[in-house]
Amino acid sequence: MSDFDWGKGSYEPTAADLLPAARELVAAANIQPGEHVVDVGAGTGNVALLAADLGARVTAVEPAARLREVIAETALDRDLTVVDGTAESIPLADASADVILSNFAVIFTPDPAAAFTELARVAKPTARILLTTWQPGVLSQLVGVILAALREITGRNVGPQFTWHDPNALAGLLTPHGFELSGKTLALDVVAPSAEAYWETRIATHPLGIATLPLLEQAGRLEEVRNRVLTTIEEDWTIPTGEVRLKAHYLLATAVR
Numbered sequence: 052m053s054d055f056d057w058g059k060g061s062y063e064p065t066a067a068d069l070l071p072a073a074r075e076l077v078a079a080a081n082i083q084p085g086e087h088v089v090d091v092g093a094g095t096g097n098v099a100l101l102a103a104d105l106g107a108r109v110t111a112v113e114p115a116a117r118l119r120e121v122i123a124e125t126a127l128d129r130d131l132t133v134v135d136g137t138a139e140s141i142p143l144a145d146a147s148a149d150v151i152l153s154n155f156a157v158i159f160t161p162d163p164a165a166a167f168t169e170l171a172r173v174a175k176p177t178a179r180i181l182l183t184t185w186q187p188g189v190l191s192q193l194v195g196v197i198l199a200a201l202r203e204i205t206g207r208n209v210g211p212q213f214t215w216h217d218p219n220a221l222a223g224l225l226t227p228h229g230f231e232l233s234g235k236t237l238a239l240d241v242v243a244p245s246a247e248a249y250w251e252t253r254i255a256t257h258p259l260g261i262a263t264l265p266l267l268e269q270a271g272r273l274e275e276v277r278n279r280v281l282t283t284i285e286e287d288w289t290i291p292t293g294e295v296r297l298k299a300h301y302l303l304a305t306a307v308r
């Protein structure tokens with residue numbers, strides 16, 4: 052699921068949803084002025100911009116060209132360099148980062164072991180690595196409706212192949228590189244004016260939706276899947292005003308050597 056362009060469609064509404072987690076991630080990193088902070092899978096720059104505002108020297112690593120442009124346009128005179136790269140291939144020298152942060156981004160790597168080998172290569176011996184990963188809950192339930200239909204249509208095991216929510220699985224990626232992991236679970240509310248608005252802005256025009264929904268449409272399954280997602284949101288996640296309020300949970304993991 053990582054060989055598509057995150058610059059297509061509109062990632063921006065989701066970036067706004069994830070900003071509170073970016074704030075938690077940056078706060079937990081205890082960034083000091085002048086430190087070199089690397090934001091891996093920077094998106095529109097949620098984490099990179101916050102870190103730069105704390106006086107860090109920031110490198111934003113992002114594979115999508117359009118999103119790199121968004122960061123560069125927003126960065127203005129901040130000490131922020133935007134580079135093309137992925138978690139598996141970061142164009143930085145060995146032991147050059149004081150802090151490596153990734154807000155719901157390393158989780159899209161096609162090769163978790165290679166990604167963490169690369170993060171460990173770029174990390175100074177004293178560096179800390181902090182990342183966020185979703186916990187099972189409403190978001191995986193909604194995405195699961197789409198993934199289940201895609202599996203039936205393609206016959207392939209699409210979707211995450213690694214248990215990113217499991218701290219022990221994460222530790223298994225980091226301990227070979229000398230890191231010890233700690234973590235805490237936090238809540239994040241995703242709010243939309245209605246179930247239809249949620250579908251439109253967080254699924255249909257989201258880069259993942261742009262990449263996958265045409266397959267559902269070609270197979271004649273789009274309407275059925277959309278109705279199942281809307282019904283789940285309307286029945287379980289709509290408050291009396293009609294507004295949608297999804298309560299998601301995520302792991303904020305910290306790794307130090």
Ligand SMILES: C[S@@+](CC[C@H](N)C(=O)[O-])C[C@H]1O[C@@H](n2cnc3c(N)ncnc32)[C@H](O)[C@@H]1O
Nearest residue numbers: 053057066092093094097137138154156159160
């Ligand atoms: C859910 S978005 C998170 C973006 C940003 N960190 C934020 O807080 O909004 C996932 C990001 O991961 C990036 N991405 C996809 N595959 C990646 C990979 N293999 N390594 C690093 N980033 C990747 C996407 O381009 C996208 O910007």
